[in-house]
Amino acid sequence: MIAVRDLSKRFGRKEVLHSISLSLGNGCYGLLGANGAGKTTLIRCMAGLFEPQKGEVLYANRPIHKLKGFQRDLGYLPQVFGMLPELTLYEMMDYMCSLKGIPRSQCAGEIAKALEFVNLEERAGERVRTLSGGMVRRAGIAQAILGDPKVLLLDEPTAGLDPSERARFRNGVRELKRDRTVLLSTHIVEDVDACCDNVIVIHGGRILFSGPSDELREVAVRRAGHKGEKPTLEDGYLSLTQGIA
Amino acid sequence: MRRLYLELKNQRLYVFVPPFVLFALLPLSVLAGPQGTDPSFLLCGTLSQLFIPSFAAWWPLFILKEYHSSPARELLVVHRSSRAELFSRMMALWALYILLVAVVFVYFASLFGFVWYLFAAVAAQSMFMIALGYSLSLLLQNTFIPLIVNFAYSSIFMLAVLDSPLNIFTIGTFSDAGSLVKPATVAAVAVVLLLAGYQAERRLYRRSM
Numbered sequence: 001m002i003a004v005r006d007l008s009k010r011f012g013r014k015e016v017l018h019s020i021s022l023s024l025g026n027g028c029y030g031l032l033g034a035n036g037a038g039k040t041t042l043i044r045c046m047a048g049l050f051e052p053q054k055g056e057v058l059y060a061n062r063p064i065h066k067l068k069g070f071q072r073d074l075g076y077l078p079q080v081f082g083m084l085p086e087l088t089l090y091e092m093m094d095y096m097c098s099l100k101g102i103p104r105s106q107c108a109g110e111i112a113k114a115l116e117f118v119n120l121e122e123r124a125g126e127r128v129r130t131l132s133g134g135m136v137r138r139a140g141i142a143q144a145i146l147g148d149p150k151v152l153l154l155d156e157p158t159a160g161l162d163p164s165e166r167a168r169f170r171n172g173v174r175e176l177k178r179d180r181t182v183l184l185s186t187h188i189v190e191d192v193d194a195c196c197d198n199v200i201v202i203h204g205g206r207i208l209f210s211g212p213s214d215e216l217r218e219v220a221v222r223r224a225g226h227k228g229e230k231p232t233l234e235d236g237y238l239s240l241t242q243g244i245a
Numbered sequence: 246m247r248r249l250y251l252e253l254k255n256q257r258l259y260v261f262v263p264p265f266v267l268f269a270l271l272p273l274s275v276l277a278g279p280q281g282t283d284p285s286f287l288l289c290g291t292l293s294q295l296f297i298p299s300f301a302a303w304w305p306l307f308i309l310k311e312y313h314s315s316p317a318r319e320l321l322v323v324h325r326s327s328r329a330e331l332f333s334r335m336m337a338l339w340a341l342y343i344l345l346v347a348v349v350f351v352y353f354a355s356l357f358g359f360v361w362y363l364f365a366a367v368a369a370q371s372m373f374m375i376a377l378g379y380s381l382s383l384l385l386q387n388t389f390i391p392l393i394v395n396f397a398y399s400s401i402f403m404l405a406v407l408d409s410p411l412n413i414f415t416i417g418t419f420s421d422a423g424s425l426v427k428p429a430t431v432a433a434v435a436v437v438l439l440l441a442g443y444q445a446e447r448r449l450y451r452r453s454m
Contacts, residue, residue: 082316
């Protein structure tokens with residue numbers, strides 16, 4: 001559904017992404033990497049925020065910059081979210097509905113559904129400014145799923161969420177991934193383990209691994225000689241990235 | 246229009262600053278005038294040019310702030326519906342502001358008779374100030390400096406440097422069509438600035454995240 005072809009991104013002299021190629025169909029993909037690995041830059045390129053120096057992002061086999069409808073099919077949660085803080089949560093969601101081009105007649109239903117998804121329906125009348133950090137994060141997730149987008153790009157969605165909300169989010173993603181592409185960028189391996197069938201490991205702007213989660217677990221066995229209990233995704237991730245400067 | 250309404254609502258009390266200036270500060274200042282004299286059209290012209298254009302860019306710059314320096318920026322860029330999103334905002338805000346100015350000028354017309362040459366002049370000057378704020382904020386990716394420039398320009402050229410060719414303001418009575426020559430030039434410069442801002446919006450905005 002969404003693919004990245006030979007994509008490179010440079011800021012000044014620093015090349016942040018090196019010839020990245022990926023193809024994502026329906027399902028949940030976990031994008032794992034250390035701080036500064038290039039996760040956010042890759043997601044921003046995929047959302048159309050950054051123009052890459054080389055390569056392109058394709059949606060339905062067409063470059064996204066030539067597709068007018070791509071933004072309507074996209075749900076995006078940026079790494080830092082905080083929007084129109086003096087509006088109520090409902091008004092902020094209404095604004096996002098309008099921004100996403102969702103017909104006015106559908107907005108109330110879409111907003112109710114999205115706020116229920118993140119357990120914020122009772123906070124709809126409160127100002128965004130007065131919500132806690134975790135609630136603002138959940139509001140960010142809610143705006144991303146407005147309009148039932150076919151592609152969801154979520155950058156650190158669980159940062160700042162308490163354990164019960166993280167569990168709720170994971171359950172929600174399991175529902176969402178059935179009929180759409182969900183790319184979940186994080187450095188919290190447990191979240192990827194719980195929600196995603198596929199993992200992409202990025203390191204130093206290069207893809208180290210892309211494939212099913214089970215294959216990454218096997219990497220732990222092959223490379224590090226993991227013995228004993230079944231290796232976790234974290235074992236696979238660590239064995240893949242250990243020793244790489 | 247819905248988004249514009251919500252963006253204005255997000256400004257909370259600050260949104261009332263331009264209406265306060267237009268409907269309270271300006272008329273009261275004109276009526277107060279020098280002690281012991283009737284309100285004069287010359288004073289009305291001076292105060293209108295001092296207050297109206299300098300507060301024209303108030304709403305636009307507060308809205309541009311969300312686009313330049315708030316955490317909302319990424320989403321506003323990702324989901325913007327056209328490449329001229331901000332340009333159309335500036336035009337809508339200018340129209341809204343001039344509508345309010347027109348209401349004040351209906352009152353001035355009841356005091357001084359024909360005031361519409363002065364109205365045309367402040368409309369052109371207001372467009373210039375919005376265009377200046379719009380293009381500067383896009384070039385600098387910042388709204389604080391354009392806000393300072395806005396008030397500094399109005400104060401310096403209206404109160405101190407009156408005869409500079411860079412001055413968009415006119416000292417006079419605006420009693421005939423000849424007084425519209427300078428405002429027409431100001432409007433033309435405003436259009437050029439708006440087009441420059443529009444080009445900057447198209448070319449620079451996306452790349453500068």
